[in-house]
Amino acid sequence: MKYTSRDKAVILLSDGTIFYGKSIGIKGTTHGELCFNTGVTGYQEIFTDPSYFGQIMLSTNAHIGNYGVHDDEVDSDGIKIAGLVCKNFSFHYSRPAASGSLYDYFEKNNLVVVSDVDTRALVSYIRDNGAMNAVISTDGKSIEELKSILNAVPDMNGLELASKVSVKEPYFYGNENATYKVAALDLGIKTNILRCLAERDCYVKVFPYNATYDQLKAFNPHGYFLSNGPGDPQPLHDVIEVAKELIASDKPVFGICLGHQIIALSQGVSTYKMFNGHRGINHPIMNVLTNRGEITSQNHGFAVNREEVEANENLEITHYHLNDQTVAGIRLKDKAVFSVQYHPESSPGPNDSKYLFDEFVNYMKTSKGTV
Template sequence: MQSTPGFLLLEDGTLFRGQLIGPSAPTVAEVVFTTNMTGYQEVFTDPSYRGQLVVMTAPMIGNYGINAEDPESGAPQIAGVVVREISPVHSNWRASGDLASWLTGAGIPILTEVDTRRLTRHLRTAGVMRGVVAPGDTPSAEALAALDACPPMEGLDLATVVSTKEPYTWGDASAPHHIVAYDFGIKRNILRLFEEHGCRVTVVPSDTPAAEVMKHAPDGVFLSNGPGDPAAVSYAPDNIRALAAEKVPMFGICLGHQLLGLTFGGRTEKMPYGHRGGNHPVQDVESGHVLITSQNHGFAVAGTAEGVEGVPELAVTHVNLNDGSIEGLAHRELPIFGVQYHPEAAPGPHDGRPLFNRFLDTVRARGGSGQK
């Protein structure tokens, strides 16, 4: 595929040159890195990556192409991709095409031949920041203006942007359990796993009032992953609080977990460079067992293994062994819990998948049968 000279300019002035494939207009977004070795199609279609330029630390991607079975949403969600090398050929029995054509067909720029080791080390040291990908050897006035106008991730409600606009259903209509899922940027494999666990799912827009959710007579409510600043999703805590008052079992993943923290009085904070990849060690506080997890987040609930700041109702159930950040919460009295990592990861570690069984245990304990 034809390429032209291009560059990535970070907001601190650091410049990385490479070869640009795809759209030539300047593309601006927060620049983040992921340590995933496989699963690039799932990464690129994950709505939690909305509004981000993703740096792949694996030196070559694209070697197994793309297919129609693995996407986590209907289209690529990322703003752009930065890689060392994109494979010119692909080989896999499930492949329906090559990665570069699929991305550029969706208007996603690819900057190749970049020293991604140096770039990752810089982001890890200086923190993630805004950047612009554009053609040429040096930044043009247009590229500089675009970068200057790019908003920071703090304060951005991107969940509303990626959420479904209308409710829809997933799974067997005769399944024994009925889950209502708030779509803040839900990944399809979450829906697949609920279906595998005997659930039918009604997916609703992110701003659906609690009263509307209760009209669906849910056995449980799920709070999905999603992009952006959790504190900017200002309408969510009131709805979650109203559902909690009904003692409906609730389970949150990633952004959903962060919203649980905010609902009960905690706060969230921007992390220096976040957690993104499929190899993050997390400890279960109660058992001491260590799980290897898949993660994708740039914000975290403030607190330590001892607790969430100012929120005695929430117990910390999991902590990250790299930096001690909170990875899991559970309400001490209500059937509500959440985790920061992705137990539904595909591909990725499956250590956290029993959490779906734990959630359904709370549903069954409440008497949820789906036959209301």
């Protein structure tokens, strides 16, 4: 471990507000939408979640790095966040099972990190003023240089990012002799979603985001899955058209997060950029069908228009967020098509939402004879 520098670091927000911190020793400048996550644990899963591509993560937890990293706690092929802002960065870790330190992990990936920040003040500012673009720098660039960089950063609203994180070629996951075959459209799919499907006797073929319906159909699957992912769903016009074809096939379709938004758009329901979004591991959800609450892991900055869902004769709301009443789940009334705006695979302590994978498998079991 070669950290020696504790140089001053800068956080410049798009509205001109400036916060200061310290570098952990990795020099550089990076930019993206600054958003905060309230999770106390699971930081490695957050850093490797493709849904965070192009975003600077602001952690509300006071300590980051204290339990190191582990090879099994990644949700993609590498770090996806653009940078990290935190209060206390732990260069040493105490977990015996860890495979290394978070510092070494970041150094290997050349990730820019600003620590020793008054994160309570910064989170409060973002909460009051909304998620916004920012640039963070640990290499001594002037404020004027940073302003020039920040002016060129595109707004997340209208930004298509699924193509940046999707696989380039199809690949398989699970046991090829499994009972069920699932064709998954990769918009930024998390590895743990694939694990959850494989654990339920599913063999998954993962397709690039721009795969056609005919390519997905050729796998002869029992069901289709639309994954999570980063960015605005509305620019994904071809994906929305593919979703329409998947739904028309009368085979089960399951969507998570970005996939949930794509299903809504395919049914004529619009989406919108949220003021701050939901990012954390303790978000309360109400299941309308069971009248039971769920504690969920969430990571999204866009949401489905509730009024339009309620006005759509083909859709019904199955889940909603208890904090702000936003749509957290929908299903088609006459088809085995459903989706949620949270991560049932994440298990943020409780396993409240993993039943959704079981429901998907049950749908496929019921329609298995149609393959």
